[in-house]
Amino acid sequence: MKRNALVAQSGGPSPVINASLHGVIEACGDFPEQIATLYAAWHGVEGILQEQLIDLSRQPREEIALLRHTPAAGAIGTGRYKLLPEQVEEYARIVDVMQAHNIGYFFYIGGNDSMDTAHKVAQLAHEKGIDLVAVGVPKTIDNDVGDQEFRLIDHTPGYGSAARYWACIVQNTIEENRGIATSECVSVLQAMGRSAGFIPAAARLADPERKEGIQLYLTEGGHTLESLAENVNRQLREMGRCIVVVSEGFDVGTLGEARDAFGHIEYGASKLAVAQVVANYLNEHGLAARGQATWQVPGVLQRSTSIYASVVDQQEAYEVGRKAVEIAMREGSGWMATILRKPGSGYQAYYDKVRLEQVANFARHLPEAWLTADRLDVTDDFIAYAQPLIGEEWPTIRLEQGRQRFVRLRITCIEPKLPAYIPMRWRTDHGA
Amino acid sequence: MKRNALVAQSGGPSPVINASLHGVIEACGDFPEQIATLYAAWHGVEGILQEQLIDLSRQPREEIALLRHTPAAGAIGTGRYKLLPEQVEEYARIVDVMQAHNIGYFFYIGGNDSMDTAHKVAQLAHEKGIDLVAVGVPKTIDNDVGDQEFRLIDHTPGYGSAARYWACIVQNTIEENRGIATSECVSVLQAMGRSAGFIPAAARLADPERKEGIQLYLTEGGHTLESLAENVNRQLREMGRCIVVVSEGFDVGTLGEARDAFGHIEYGASKLAVAQVVANYLNEHGLAARGQATWQVPGVLQRSTSIYASVVDQQEAYEVGRKAVEIAMREGSGWMATILRKPGSGYQAYYDKVRLEQVANFARHLPEAWLTADRLDVTDDFIAYAQPLIGEEWPTIRLEQGRQRFVRLRITCIEPKLPAYIPMRWRTDHGA
Numbered sequence: 001m002k003r004n005a006l007v008a009q010s011g012g013p014s015p016v017i018n019a020s021l022h023g024v025i026e027a028c029g030d031f032p033e034q035i036a037t038l039y040a041a042w043h044g045v046e047g048i049l050q051e052q053l054i055d056l057s058r059q060p061r062e063e064i065a066l067l068r069h070t071p072a073a074g075a076i077g078t079g080r081y082k083l084l085p086e087q088v089e090e091y092a093r094i095v096d097v098m099q100a101h102n103i104g105y106f107f108y109i110g111g112n113d114s115m116d117t118a119h120k121v122a123q124l125a126h127e128k129g130i131d132l133v134a135v136g137v138p139k140t141i142d143n144d145v146g147d148q149e150f151r152l153i154d155h156t157p158g159y160g161s162a163a164r165y166w167a168c169i170v171q172n173t174i175e176e177n178r179g180i181a182t183s184e185c186v187s188v189l190q191a192m193g194r195s196a197g198f199i200p201a202a203a204r205l206a207d208p209e210r211k212e213g214i215q216l217y218l219t220e221g222g223h224t225l226e227s228l229a230e231n232v233n234r235q236l237r238e239m240g241r242c243i244v245v246v247s248e249g250f251d252v253g254t255l256g257e258a259r260d261a262f263g264h265i266e267y268g269a270s271k272l273a274v275a276q277v278v279a280n281y282l283n284e285h286g287l288a289a290r291g292q293a294t295w296q297v298p299g300v301l302q303r304s305t306s307i308y309a310s311v312v313d314q315q316e317a318y319e320v321g322r323k324a325v326e327i328a329m330r331e332g333s334g335w336m337a338t339i340l341r342k343p344g345s346g347y348q349a350y351y352d353k354v355r356l357e358q359v360a361n362f363a364r365h366l367p368e369a370w371l372t373a374d375r376l377d378v379t380d381d382f383i384a385y386a387q388p389l390i391g392e393e394w395p396t397i398r399l400e401q402g403r404q405r406f407v408r409l410r411i412t413c414i415e416p417k418l419p420a421y422i423p424m425r426w427r428t429d430h431g432a
Numbered sequence: 433m434k435r436n437a438l439v440a441q442s443g444g445p446s447p448v449i450n451a452s453l454h455g456v457i458e459a460c461g462d463f464p465e466q467i468a469t470l471y472a473a474w475h476g477v478e479g480i481l482q483e484q485l486i487d488l489s490r491q492p493r494e495e496i497a498l499l500r501h502t503p504a505a506g507a508i509g510t511g512r513y514k515l516l517p518e519q520v521e522e523y524a525r526i527v528d529v530m531q532a533h534n535i536g537y538f539f540y541i542g543g544n545d546s547m548d549t550a551h552k553v554a555q556l557a558h559e560k561g562i563d564l565v566a567v568g569v570p571k572t573i574d575n576d577v578g579d580q581e582f583r584l585i586d587h588t589p590g591y592g593s594a595a596r597y598w599a600c601i602v603q604n605t606i607e608e609n610r611g612i613a614t615s616e617c618v619s620v621l622q623a624m625g626r627s628a629g630f631i632p633a634a635a636r637l638a639d640p641e642r643k644e645g646i647q648l649y650l651t652e653g654g655h656t657l658e659s660l661a662e663n664v665n666r667q668l669r670e671m672g673r674c675i676v677v678v679s680e681g682f683d684v685g686t687l688g689e690a691r692d693a694f695g696h697i698e699y700g701a702s703k704l705a706v707a708q709v710v711a712n713y714l715n716e717h718g719l720a721a722r723g724q725a726t727w728q729v730p731g732v733l734q735r736s737t738s739i740y741a742s743v744v745d746q747q748e749a750y751e752v753g754r755k756a757v758e759i760a761m762r763e764g765s766g767w768m769a770t771i772l773r774k775p776g777s778g779y780q781a782y783y784d785k786v787r788l789e790q791v792a793n794f795a796r797h798l799p800e801a802w803l804t805a806d807r808l809d810v811t812d813d814f815i816a817y818a819q820p821l822i823g824e825e826w827p828t829i830r831l832e833q834g835r836q837r838f839v840r841l842r843i844t845c846i847e848p849k850l851p852a853y854i855p856m857r858w859r860t861d862h863g864a
Contacts, residue, residue, distance in 0.1 A: 012612070043614045046614050070607060071604055072607035072608040072610075073610075074606065074608070074610035077610070077611055077612075077614070078612060079612075080612070080614075081614070164834070167834065168739070169737070171836050171838065172503055172504065172736045172737050172738070172836075173732070173733070173736065174506065175445075175502060175504035175506035175736055175838060176504040176505070176506070176732050177506075178504075178509070179507075179736075180444070180445065180505065180509075182475045182476075182511050182512075205834070206835065273705070273729075276704075290858065294731065295731065296731035296733060297727075297728060297729045297731075298730055298733065299726065299728035300608045300619070300728060301601055301605070301728060304604045304608035304611075305604050306604070307739050307740075308739075387833070390834045391834060392834045394739070394829070394831065399824055399826065401824065402596070402637070402819065402824045404600060404603050406603065406607060426722065
């Protein structure tokens with residue numbers, strides 16, 4: 001019996017999340033006997049809850065092809081809506097929506113939280129006697145999905161592109177720093193990855209021979225502002241310049257608190273950026289009078305830029321999307337598609353699967369063994385791991401009148417079949 | 433009689449400053465009867481004062497060719513050292529160094545300040561009866577060199593690339609903003625250009641049809657945080673999302689002051705970034721509880737990134753460097769090379785010259801006529817002006833093992849001929 005399929009995205013986007021979506025779309029087309037129509041939920045779980053489903057089979061083929069090179073999640077949207085375990089009503093609504101639209105296959109592209117959601121949805125459907133096959137597609141620039149031993153998954157799609165972003169922009173920053181450093185000159189860059197240091201670690205790929213004075217401050221490194229200033233000042237005495245890549249999760253203590261005019265701490269978004277605190281601290285502690293520390297926060301650009309995407313990552317993201325569909329057809333529910341690395345010299349990826357519950361809600365860190373003894377750098381083993389993931393080519397991004405030509409799908413939701421529903425989390429603050 | 437030539441750079445770098453250097457180098461090679469050796473000053477004026485001169489004729493030709501695609505000023509360095517008019521001693525030292533090394537031609541790549549320096553050096557040499565031809569090469573991403581009527585210079589090399597950077601990253605930000613906006617979602621980006629709004633104005637090139645809800649806050653726009661919040665909140669009610677591009681020179685009043693734990697204002701580098709103040713303000717004024725304003729400060733990346741460079745800008749920067757050498761040979765001292773635009777439809781540039789004193793120390797602004805009535809946007813006339821400058825292709829940047837292959841000259845300074853000299857500005861803080 002033919003069933004429909006549903007794909008949804010969750011969490012922060014990546015430069016290649018659309019490539020995985022592309023893989024899911026194309027692979028679904030390979031199973032015309034099993035899959036009637038593939039829908040996308042507009043903005044993830046919120047779209048499912050509100051029955052906002054887009055018919056992907058009605059989109060122009062040439063537009064779909066642009067998914068591969070379009071960064072971030074503007075195509076079908078993603079969501080940060082978090083379903084809590086106790087919100088049984090909302091899980092039930094999700095299953096209801098799927099049932100109403102005869103969804104037999106659910107592909108969920110996301111990080112560890114999302115794998116938990118996919119797992120719970122599959123379980124609940126099973127309990128209700130509904131035949132729903134849920135399969136996860138990994139996605140996170142943080143590379144924190146999977147086990148600490150890299151046996152279940154070698155890396156997540158999105159990480160290679162974030163790593164390439166950092167390798168390239170740190171190369172650019174070296175040119176800047178070297179160019180203006182007539183005296184002591186420090187460039188501080190803040191990288192994403194609140195708890196796992198894989199992203200700032202990739203800055204090392206800009207200078208694998210360690211000639212340019214890059215210091216890495218990963219969350220795992222355990223440095224303090226004091227030890228950071230000491231290290232930077234030592235390096236300035238040696239070469240007059242330094243590039244500091246600091247994780248947004250680096251602990252700056254109370255110095256990160258922005259104060260209002262009365263000295264009261266301003267909470268939330270008002271916190272000072274870690275890079276700014278670090279630059280301020282350096283300017284006040286040790287830098288010579290002519291010296292200067294400047295700071296940059298590229299922010300979401302590291303997850304929404306396609307020209308720095310890795311072609312290796314693009315291809316793998318596409319393949320892992322395809323793999324999820326194949327798993328759904330051949331193995332059934334409760335899996336996440338994975339990328340693994342063949343042993344031996346020369347990089348080669350292959351695709352496999354892992355049970356959703358094995359990856360749900362576990363966050364992996366940069367392995368201790370990949371940190372150098374001074375905890376300011378990563379080892380050559382890390383370089384050997386990460387280098388192949390950034391690829392050796394520029395991606396192709398079509399320009400039209402000088403502008404990047406990104407995908408623009410027709411966002412027309414199909415006719416709803418159930419009563420309207422307001423997501424639970426919105427009810428308290430609705431109308432605020 | 434053969435003389436030597438000297439090239440130096442000044443001020444903040446640009447993605448194409450090296451392309452101008454490349455033009456100067458190649459054009460000097462075209463005048464073997466007049467020019468013996470071309471030297472570069474390491475880090476601009478400071479390098480001249482300290483007699484740190486690099487022989488450019490001894491650099492490998494294949495390395496020189498990489499200048500075209502290498503961003504920022506790591507090749508020969510730039511400097512922010514400001515010569516003050518009353519520091520006659522330092523001007524005299526510059527002329528002494530030039531005399532000692534038989535420099536007959538001085539090419540100074542820089543902004544308006546630098547044209548003033550070049551002018552003064554030429555004057556002083558003339559007063560001393562020394563035959564020194566000084567010619568300026570314009571360079572600034574700010575596009576603020578030249579007259580308000582665009583008759584002396586149409587645009588400065590560097591601007592087209594900064595404009596392309598903004599067109600591209602705002603396109604990326606649209607994908608991000610659209611992708612995560614399930615509720616009210618504001619992305620705030622801070623652009624360089626403290627007093628002239630040409631850079632943030634170029635963000636409009638990401639969306640010339642005005643579909644994506646971009647608001648521009650140029651210094652010239654005269655908006656306040658209050659009117660900004662009003663405009664953004666109106667836009668959020670209309671489409672649920674908004675992209676705010678704000679000039680670093682936007683006036684946020686005392687909210688830009690960071691406070692320490694005691695409520696004391698922290699000065700200098702501690703000031704809160706304008707984008708952060710704007711995002712904080714929006715989060716506190718009007719955004720729905722589910723809404724969020726996030727901020728990015730790409731900082732120096734907008735002037736040190738080569739993949740977003742404009743191929744038009746690269747070529748023009750090269751040509752204007754060549755033009756400066758031709759002016760020196762054929763017209764003599766006291767000029768700056770210029771880029772102008774042929775009238776009529778279809779963009780075509782040509783090169784000319786202007787007297788150094790006509791551009792020295794004058795800073796141009798975005799013309800009033802290019803601001804829309806609500807002062808939140810630029811007009812189609814601005815788009816027509818800026819669009820051709822960003823080009824229609826990606827630049828070619830060689831990758832080696834996945835890394836950008838940038839120029840790396842041999843930085844070996846020639847034997848000094850004069851006593852050592854400590855630049856005046858360094859004397860007070862020396863050893864600090």
